[in-house]
Amino acid sequence: MVTPGPVSLGNEVNLKIFAQNIRGLGNKTDELVINWVQDPPHILCLSEHHLSTEVIQGIIVDNYNLGAYYCRKLTKYGGVCIFLHKSYQFINVDLNSHCREQDIEIYALRLVHSLLNFCVLSLYRSPTGNFDTFMEKLEGTLNLLFLNLVNLITCGDFNVNFMTDNTKKYQIISLLKMYNLDYIVNFPTRINDYTETTIDNIFLDRSKNENFIIEPYYNGLCDHNAQMLTLCIPSHTSFKPGLARTGRKYDDSLSDFKMKLSYENWENVFNSTSDNDVNVIFNNFLNTYLRIFYGSFPLYKFLVRNKCKGWLTKGILISCRHKKDLYLLCRMSNNIVLKNFYKKYCKILTSTIQLAKKLHYNELISKSENKTKTAWSIIKSLTNKRADSSEEPMLNIEGN
Numbered sequence: 545m546v547t548p549g550p551v552s553l554g555n556e557v558n559l560k561i562f563a564q565n566i567r568g569l570g571n572k573t574d575e576l577v578i579n580w581v582q583d584p585p586h587i588l589c590l591s592e593h594h595l596s597t598e599v600i601q602g603i604i605v606d607n608y609n610l611g612a613y614y615c616r617k618l619t620k621y622g623g624v625c626i627f628l629h630k631s632y633q634f635i636n637v638d639l640n641s642h643c644r645e646q647d648i649e650i651y652a653l654r655l656v657h658s659l660l661n662f663c664v665l666s667l668y669r670s671p672t673g674n675f676d677t678f679m680e681k682l683e684g685t686l687n688l689l690f691l692n693l694v695n696l697i698t699c700g701d702f703n704v705n706f707m708t709d710n711t712k713k714y715q716i717i718s719l720l721k722m723y724n725l726d727y728i729v730n731f732p733t734r735i736n737d738y739t740e741t742t743i744d745n746i747f748l749d750r751s752k753n754e755n756f757i758i759e760p761y762y763n764g765l766c767d768h769n770a771q772m773l774t775l776c777i778p779s780h781t782s783f784k785p786g787l788a789r790t791g792r793k794y795d796d797s798l799s800d801f802k803m804k805l806s807y808e809n810w811e812n813v814f815n816s817t818s819d820n821d822v823n824v825i826f827n828n829f830l831n832t833y834l835r836i837f838y839g840s841f842p843l844y845k846f847l848v849r850n851k852c853k854g855w856l857t858k859g860i861l862i863s864c865r866h867k868k869d870l871y872l873l874c875r876m877s878n879n880i881v882l883k884n885f886y887k888k889y890c891k892i893l894t895s896t897i898q899l900a901k902k903l904h905y906n907e908l909i910s911k912s913e914n915k916t917k918t919a920w921s922i923i924k925s926l927t928n929k930r931a932d933s934s935e936e937p938m939l940n941i942e943g944n
Contacts, residue, residue, distance in 0.1 A: 564770035667700035764871030
C-alpha cells in the first residue's frame with residue numbers, strides 16, 4: 545500500500561478527503577482500499593455504514609484509524625463514520641446530543657496540528673426524517689463548532705437534490721452561508737436508469753480554502769458516486785501527512801523527570817514578590833514545570849509504516865479496475881445482459897478476494913513455528929483487537 549503524502553503543486557501540498565454514501569460498509573472495506581492503492585486519500589467520510597456500535601468498532605480499513613462514528617440504536621441502517629490515515633492525530637468531537645436517528649446523524653473530529661485547525665463533519669439525513677429537526681440540530685452543531693474558530697468542512701448525504709431549484713436546497717444553503725460555508729459539488733452523485741441527482745455534497749469556507757479540486761470518484765461499490773476533495777495547503781505549514789508523526793517517549797525519561805522535579809526548590813513560587821497575585825504564582829509554577837517536562841520529554845518524529853496486504857495480488861488489482869470499468873459502462877447503458885454480467889462479476893470478485901485471504905492466512909499459519917500464536921495474531925488483526933485498550937481523546941465542546 546502507498547502512504548498518502550504531500551503532492552507538490554508549486555508552493556503547495558495536497559490534503560485529500562474522500563466522501564461517499566457507502567450503503568453498507570461491512571463487506572466493502574477491502575475493495576474500498578484497493579480502489580486507491582496508488583493514490584490513497586488522507587480522510588474518509590462515509591455515510592450509511594449500516595453497522596452497530598459493536599460491529600463498527602471491529603471494522604478494519606487497512607492503514608486507517610476509526611476516528612469518529614455514529615450508529616443507530618432503534619432502527620436499522622444509517623449511521624456515519626470518519627476514518628483517518630494512521631499518520632494523523634485527532635480529537636473526537638462529541639455530538640451525540642445533536643443526533644436524532646433518521647432526522648440527522650452527524651459526527652465530527654478535529655485534526656491535531658500546530659498550524660492547521662481543521663474540523664471535519666460527516667452527516668446523513670434520511671429522506672423520511674423530519675427536515676425541520678435536521679435544520680435545528682445542524683444549526684446548533686455549527687454554532688458550537690464555529691465558536692472554536694476552526695476550518696469547517698462538512699461532508700454527507702443531505703437527501704436534497706442540489707441540481708434542481710427546491711425549497712429545502714435553499715434553506716440548507718442559506719443556513720450554512722451564515723457560517724461562510726458554500727457547497728462545491730455540482731456534478732451528479734447518484735445516477736440510475738432514469739434520473740441524475742446531487743444529494744451528496746461538501747460544504748467548506750472558500751475564504752480559508754482558496755485552492756481546491758473537487759471531482760467525482762467512481763468505485764462501483766454502491767449507487768452513490770464518491771467525491772474526492774483535494775485541498776491545496778501552503779507548504780510553509782510543514783504539513784506532511786502520512787510521512788511522520790510526532791510524539792514523546794515517556795518510559796525511558798520518567799526517572800530523569802522525577803529526579804529533576806525533586807531537585808527543584810520552587811523558589812519563584814514560594815518566595816514570589818507577588819504573594820497576593822495567584823495568577824503570577826501559578827504562572828511561575830507552570831513555567832518551571834513545563835521547562836522540566838519539555839527538557840525530559842523532547843519531541844521526536846517516527847515514520848508510520850503502512851501494512852502491506854499479503855493476499856493482494858496483481859490479478860485482484862486488475863479485476864478491481866475491470867469492475868470499475870464495467871460499472872461505468874452499466875451506468876450509461878440499459879443493456880440487461882451487461883448489467884447481469886456486472887452483478888455476476890462482482891460476486892466472483894468478492895469470492896476471489898475471500899479465497900485469496902484464506903489461502904494467505906493458511907500459509908502464514910502453516911509456515912509458523914508457533915501456530916497458535918500466529919493464529920491468535922491473525923484473529924486479533926481481523927477483529928481489530930489491540931493490546932492497548934486506551935481510547936482516543938474525546939472533545940466535549942459543551943463542557944459536560
